Amino acid sequence: MTEAQAVPAPTPAPPTFPMPRACPFAPPAAYSELAEKGPLTPVVDVEGTAGWLTTRHDVARDLLAHPKASKNLLRPGFPALFPGAAALAGEIKGFLIWMDPPEHTLYRHMLAGEFTMRRVQTMRPQIEKIVDEGITRLLDGPRPVDLVHEFALPTASLLISELLGVPYSERDLFQHATGAILSHESTQEQRKNAFIQVRGLLSRVIAERTENLGDDLLSTLIRKYREADVFDHDHLVGMAVMLLGAGHETTANMIALGTLGLLQQPEALAEFKADPALAPKVVDELLRYFSIGDHVTCRVATEDIEVRGVHIPAGSGLIAPNAAANRDPAVFPNPDAFDIHRNSKSHLAFGFGIHQCLGQHLARLELEIVFTELFRRIPDLRVDGEVADLQFKDQALFYGLHRLPVTW
Amino acid sequence: MGETTMRVTVDHDLCVGAGQCVRAAPEVFEQRDPDGKSTVLQPVPDAQYQAAVREAAARMCPARAINIEG
Numbered sequence: 001m002t003e004a005q006a007v008p009a010p011t012p013a014p015p016t017f018p019m020p021r022a023c024p025f026a027p028p029a030a031y032s033e034l035a036e037k038g039p040l041t042p043v044v045d046v047e048g049t050a051g052w053l054t055t056r057h058d059v060a061r062d063l064l065a066h067p068k069a070s071k072n073l074l075r076p077g078f079p080a081l082f083p084g085a086a087a088l089a090g091e092i093k094g095f096l097i098w099m100d101p102p103e104h105t106l107y108r109h110m111l112a113g114e115f116t117m118r119r120v121q122t123m124r125p126q127i128e129k130i131v132d133e134g135i136t137r138l139l140d141g142p143r144p145v146d147l148v149h150e151f152a153l154p155t156a157s158l159l160i161s162e163l164l165g166v167p168y169s170e171r172d173l174f175q176h177a178t179g180a181i182l183s184h185e186s187t188q189e190q191r192k193n194a195f196i197q198v199r200g201l202l203s204r205v206i207a208e209r210t211e212n213l214g215d216d217l218l219s220t221l222i223r224k225y226r227e228a229d230v231f232d233h234d235h236l237v238g239m240a241v242m243l244l245g246a247g248h249e250t251t252a253n254m255i256a257l258g259t260l261g262l263l264q265q266p267e268a269l270a271e272f273k274a275d276p277a278l279a280p281k282v283v284d285e286l287l288r289y290f291s292i293g294d295h296v297t298c299r300v301a302t303e304d305i306e307v308r309g310v311h312i313p314a315g316s317g318l319i320a321p322n323a324a325a326n327r328d329p330a331v332f333p334n335p336d337a338f339d340i341h342r343n344s345k346s347h348l349a350f351g352f353g354i355h356q357c358l359g360q361h362l363a364r365l366e367l368e369i370v371f372t373e374l375f376r377r378i379p380d381l382r383v384d385g386e387v388a389d390l391q392f393k394d395q396a397l398f399y400g401l402h403r404l405p406v407t408w
Numbered sequence: 409m410g411e412t413t414m415r416v417t418v419d420h421d422l423c424v425g426a427g428q429c430v431r432a433a434p435e436v437f438e439q440r441d442p443d444g445k446s447t448v449l450q451p452v453p454d455a456q457y458q459a460a461v462r463e464a465a466a467r468m469c470p471a472r473a474i475n476i477e478g
Contacts, residue, residue, distance in 0.1 A: 057467075065472055112425030112444030117434075224442075331467070345431060346467040356426045356470035 014042040017053060017319050018081060018295045021399070024392045025264070026336065027294065027323035031055045035324070039308040043319060045079040051298075051317025052310065057328040057348065060297065060320035062307055064353035069299035069318050070100050071355055077315035078300040081397060094238020097246065097355060104354060107239070110224040111358055114217055120361040123162070124369070130158045131369050135377050144384035144407040152255035152404075153179050156248050159366055163247070164240055165209075165216030170201055177201070182249050184393075184402045202240040206233060247359050250292065253393070253400030254363070255370050258286040260390070260404055261338065262371065263383055268340045273375050279368035282340050286367070288347035289338050291323035292399040297351050322348040380408040414458050415477040416465075418446045422473035429474060432464035433457045446473070 019028035034041045035055040043053040054060050063069060072078065073086050080086060092098055096107050113119070134155045138145060145151075157178040158171065166174050180186045180194035206218055210233070213219040218240065225231040262269045262282070272278050299318040304311065312318070325348045327335035332342065350357035357363070375381065383390075384405040391402040416436065418429070425444025429437035436450045436457050453461050465474035 061467070065470060108424055109443040109445075113439075113442040114444075116425070116439035116444045117427050117430055118439065346463065352470045354424045354471055356424070356428075358426075361427055 014044050014050070017043045017045055017051070017079065017321070020394060021392070024390070025261070025289075027291065027321070027327055031321065031324040031327075040310045040312075043317075045081075045317055046083050047080045049077055049080065049317060051077070051079050051319050052307075052312055053319040053321065055321070055324035055328065057325040057331040057346075059308055060322065060325040060348055061352050063299060063318045063320045064297055064348075064351060064355075066299070066301075066305065066307070066318070066353075068301055068303045068305050069353070070302045071098055071104075071299060072100050073098050075300045075302070075315075077317055079298040079317035079319055081295050081298075092238065092242075094235040094240075095242045096239065096358075097242060101354070106228060106230070108354065108358070110221060110228070111239075114220060115358050115360075115362060117361045120365050123362070124365065126162050127159060127366055127369050128373075130155060130162065131366075131373050134158070135373055139378065144405045147259060147404040147406045148252070148256045148401055149179070149183065149403070152252040152259075153182060153248075155255065155370065156251040156366075159251065159362075160244050160247050163217055163362070164202070164205070164243065165214065165218055166201070166205060170205070174198065174201055178244065178248055182252070198244065199237065199241055202244070203233070203237045206236050206240065243359070246357070247363070249398050249400070251363055251366055253292050253398050254286065254290065254367055256401045256404045257290045257292065257399070258283070258367060258371060259374065259381070259406070260383065260387070260401065261286055261289060262375070263381070264387070265338050268338060269375065272340065272371070273379065276372045276376070278340060279372050280364065281344070282371060283364050283367045284344040284347065285338060285340050285342065287349040287364075288326045288332065288344045290399065291321075291326045291347075291349050293349060293351070294321045294323035294399060295397060297322045297325075297348065299353075320348075320352075322351065378408050381406055382408060413478050414453055414461065416448050416451055416453060416461055417475045418448055419473045419475060420445050422471045424471045424473075426470050428468040428470065429461075429464045432468055433460040436461055437464075 019030040022029045039056055039059045040052045040054050043051050045051060134151050138151055154175055157175045161171050161174050177194040177197040180190055209219045210222055221236060272282050297320045301312050301314050301316045301318055303314050329335050350360040384407040393400040423445040427439050429446050430439055436453045437446045438449055440447045465476050
């Protein structure tokens with residue numbers, strides 16, 4: 001043999017993750033095939049690195065909560081969701097989502113107390129005001145209108161400005177730039193410039209708060225960083241950028257997809273309109289049904305581990321797509337049915353393990369208010385055009401809609 | 409079963425303040441200030457909350473920090 005093969009290729013070659021969705025309202029069809037192969041099946045990422053995938057809810061929890069599972073995307077073997085993903089990691093100082101303990105523990109606890117259900121409920125009046133004003137703008141504007149750019153993205157951005165305490169004088173800039181980062185109509189250059197603008201703005205806000213502490217989230221974090229003797233301006237800027245990144249596109253995508261999802265389910269929508277107290281159940285079922293963060297529930301094994309009788313070598317990717325777990329019939333009977341009366345509470349749309357979404361209670365409250373008010377004030381809301389013509393974010397990190405033309 | 413006495417504790421070394429237990433059984437758990445970790449309001453939960461507490465411990469707590477005896 002003149003050429004030694006570094007990795008013997010198993011037969012047949014393992015499938016590549018992420019996998020495409022065929023139907024916009026269902027997880028990738030490949031998950032059903034993989035489910036039949038056992039609790040864990042070998043896959044490769046887009047760079048060809050080996051990993052293990054599970055479609056099961058119980059195994060997903062075992063992987064995501066495993067003490068030897070790392071979230072550090074710089075570790076060799078961490079599943080790459082797009083080629084060169086790890087190369088971007090130089091920009092991630094302060095990104096809680098990529099930290100492992102004990103660093104993660106320190107910052108997680110600084111933030112967790114600010115995002116409890118009780119804390120989040122105190123934000124209800126501000127959220128209601130932002131949503132209310134957004135719907136008024138829709139009602140005052142032309143029809144049809146693109147719900148993604150004219151409501152979902154600005155609403156989610158304004159909520160983050162409120163959370164981070166971005167001054168009112170800077171909110172137009174913030175909203176414009178955050179929108180440009182996420183709009184599919186932006187060029188790569190525009191996106192990059194918008195990101196630099198947002199980062200600069202947050203850096204200025206943090207510098208100002210450092211001199212003049214208030215009672216907003218960033219001031220609270222400055223205090224907590226100082227108490228722990230870890231204050232570092234750039235680290236906190238990274239944390240703020242991460243909070244923006246974690247909360248903006250995700251919330252906006254769920255606003256648009258959730259609106260479409262409810263319009264596609266007229267019986268459930270009629271029931272919800274008649275009884276807005278159903279909002280928490282409606283929102284959890286939408287989160288389960290769309291599982292927009294399907295690709296991000298990944299880890300890498302830091303040591304050889306054994307899961308469900310499968311030996312997984314150190315450096316293997318651990319992939320637990322939550323759209324698969326959230327359609328596991330062992331936990332959600334008749335999983336493909338959209339059912340606002342089912343118990344959806346244990347869905348994994350916000351992940352599992354120590355990294356489970358910190359902002360989930362805020363996200364739920366935002367979505368509850370958005371859907372309740374949107375359908376209360378615009379009861380005749382409908383998609384303008386054919387659902388079959390809608391463009392879904394098939395290639396994006398978070399699933400969503402590029403545009404959702406609506407009218408009433 | 410049903411009438412068994414259940415005792416609940418939360419391991420604060422493991423708890424990450426995700427608040428799932430509060431979602432499942434707000435009568436039994438709450439999140440404390442300033443770190444968001446969960447504390448137990450009803451160490452011996454009323455029978456009506458036991459199923460929710462079991463679901464929280466088995467499937468919802470992402471840090472697997474809830475311990476149940478009984």
